Amino acid sequence: MSPSSAPRQGDLPNHIGIIMDGNGRWAVRRGLPRSSGHIRGTSNVKEVIRTADKMGVKFLTLYCFSTENWNRPPEEIEILMELLKDYLIGEKQELLDNNIRLQALGQISRLPLEVLKILNATIEETSKNTGMILSFCISYGARDEIVQAAKTLAVKHAQGKLDLKNFSEELFARHLFTHSMPEPDLIIRTSGEYRLSNFLLWQSAYSEIYVTETLWPDFQPQDLVLACESFAQRRRRFGRSDEHETTTNLDEKKSDGISPGCLDISTSDLLNH
Numbered sequence: 001m002s003p004s005s006a007p008r009q010g011d012l013p014n015h016i017g018i019i020m021d022g023n024g025r026w027a028v029r030r031g032l033p034r035s036s037g038h039i040r041g042t043s044n045v046k047e048v049i050r051t052a053d054k055m056g057v058k059f060l061t062l063y064c065f066s067t068e069n070w071n072r073p074p075e076e077i078e079i080l081m082e083l084l085k086d087y088l089i090g091e092k093q094e095l096l097d098n099n100i101r102l103q104a105l106g107q108i109s110r111l112p113l114e115v116l117k118i119l120n121a122t123i124e125e126t127s128k129n130t131g132m133i134l135s136f137c138i139s140y141g142a143r144d145e146i147v148q149a150a151k152t153l154a155v156k157h158a159q160g161k162l163d164l165k166n167f168s169e170e171l172f173a174r175h176l177f178t179h180s181m182p183e184p185d186l187i188i189r190t191s192g193e194y195r196l197s198n199f200l201l202w203q204s205a206y207s208e209i210y211v212t213e214t215l216w217p218d219f220q221p222q223d224l225v226l227a228c229e230s231f232a233q234r235r236r237r238f239g240r241s242d243e244h245e246t247t248t249n250l251d252e253k254k255s256d257g258i259s260p261g262c263l264d265i266s267t268s269d270l271l272n273h
């Protein structure tokens with residue numbers, strides 16, 4: 001891929017969400033245990049974080065472990081927890097060196113105590129960083145997130161602290177895990193499945209969706225660039241008619257109060273790191 005085919009300045013998604021799917025199939029196709037797919041998938045997590053940061057993405061949200069994943073066999077849950085712990089221990093310095101702030105979205109109180117402590121410590125230690133916001137969705141389910149927000153608002157109403165007249169989409173969104181973040185511009189799903197699987201259901205109302213057949217353990221930095229190139233060519237209308245659409249997404253990003261990201265290094269630089 002030539003540098004000239006990189007996305008134009010301003011067309012870079014401000015917020016990318018990734019549904020990292022296909023670890024199991026990657027392993028099974030090679031006659032390996034599923035854990036091998038998760039191990040290889042974790043290496044890719046590191047690569048993709050590095051690439052997104054270099055590209056200038058402001059928010060990267062990774063679907064690491066869903067509420068439904070608690071139903072997997074205990075040995076598989078254990079390996080995923082172990083990988084998360086190893087990632088946090090091994091990559092903390094890299095996050096700090098690159099000014100990346102980590103946060104977790106989901107019911108993290110369900111995590112094993114040892115993992116929870118390391119996760120909270122990493123969140124705390126990176127909390128002053130001002131660069132890319134990296135969100136791990138862990139023990140996350142969008143329906144659960146919406147129900148929790150609804151419950152909080154119902155309690156506020158019952159306590160007389162919330163007038164129904166003031167109930168709005170904006171108020172509701174402020175009670176989601178993602179309250180301090182813009183909505184994802186681009187959601188990438190690997191492994192060729194065309195579904196959201198309970199990922200950011202509220203927030204993805206106007207997200208562009210990019211599905212690749214590539215299994216997550218095979219997902220390379222250039223695949224992220226390809227997804228961004230596809231995004232750069234989309235015409236986002238946000239429910240408006242063609243005459244009022246924005247061909248780039250700059251106006252929308254400005255209205256979020258967040259400056260648009262831009263690809264300020266060439267694709268070849270990214271891929272040769």
Ligand code: FPP
Pocket residue numbers: 020021022023024025026038041042045063064065069080083084085087136191216
């Ligand atoms: C889906 O593949 C992937 C997961 C359930 C876990 C995703 C986790 C990682 C990529 C690694 C852990 C993350 C960190 C941050 C250390 P699948 O097992 O459902 O694949 P299949 O659909 O082919 O069976």
